[in-house]
Amino acid sequence: MFLTNLFRLTKTCLHEGITPDMECGYCPDCGKFIENEWYITRCTCCGVKLKAMNRNGKIVPQYHYCTNCGSHEFSVERVEKIDFININFAVLVKKVIEDKNFCSTTQCWQEKTDVKPRLLVQYL
Numbered sequence: 001m002f003l004t005n006l007f008r009l010t011k012t013c014l015h016e017g018i019t020p021d022m023e024c025g026y027c028p029d030c031g032k033f034i035e036n037e038w039y040i041t042r043c044t045c046c047g048v049k050l051k052a053m054n055r056n057g058k059i060v061p062q063y064h065y066c067t068n069c070g071s072h073e074f075s076v077e078r079v080e081k082i083d084f085i086n087i088n089f090a091v092l093v094k095k096v097i098e099d100k101n102f103c104s105t106t107q108c109w110q111e112k113t114d115v116k117p118r119l120l121v122q123y124l
């Protein structure tokens, strides 16, 4: 009896149709709505950016110790807009959005007619 065989029944899609330059979209291979998310890791001791990588679905720094101060502590930060500086540190996570309405609804319009609509930022 090999329990590991149970996990092989579900084929995991890598959503390769969703390229890193896209923000989000439907995967042409599995039809799921995919959002590209970028993450960097940062040393909690001295604050320098550490190159991030995806190890078994967890975002961790590429090296065990900070090259600047030797600390082992790190934090993970989401990068909203990837740029040419952060792309050297960032790791891409292709997140499956089950409820599409949830996608990118981080902004809403203020419902007052006497003032010009203003973008409100919701802090989750």
Ligand SMILES: [Zn+2]
Residues within 6 Å of the ligand: 013, 014, 015, 016, 027, 028, 029, 030, 031, 032
């Ligand atoms: Zn897919």
Ligand SMILES: [Zn+2]
Residues within 6 Å of the ligand: 043, 044, 045, 046, 047, 048, 066, 067, 068, 069, 070, 071
């Ligand atoms: Zn450090």
